[in-house]
Amino acid sequence: MLNRPIPDSHYFRQRRAVWIGLALTIALDTAAQLCWKAAAAHAPESAGMLQILATTFRQPLFLVTVALFICMFFNWMAVLSKADLSYAQPITALGYVSVSVIAAIWFHEDIPVHRMAGIVMIISGVWFISGTSHRTVTGNAQSPSKAKRCEGQP
Helix, strand or coil: CCCCCCCCCHHHHHHHHHHHHHHHHHHHHHHHEEEEEEEEHHCCCCCCCHHHHHHCCCCCCHHHHHHHHHHHCCCCCCCCHHHHHHHHHCCHHHHHHHHHHHHHCCCCCCCCCHHHHHHHHHHHHHHCCCCCCCCCCCCCCHHHHHHHHHHHCC
């Protein structure tokens, strides 16, 4: 029998909280992007920028989009309090995958082969990143500038 240290259950709770927050971020971002597209789709194709903005801002789905972005902001703050940005941000790229797939289904958008290759690369990258620790510094770590001040350096 190997004498390996048993990982702290706190670590697993934190990691689960991070993954739930990341899943919520991806879901909120996907919903926001799809609502935004649906709101903007009401503008005529020949419309200028100001007409597109005016038409989009009058759509009820635009207000839903804004609400989703606000929810996503608060969720993102919670995720970043528990995980490194260099860990969390790349994982949110799965939103590109979900938006592409759902847009193909709901809006009948085409996904060409080179876009599919990009989706596969995103999924591969997220797989590699997800195998690393979600936190490389402790919660009590100081920023470099604060650490210098504490050491008496300007």
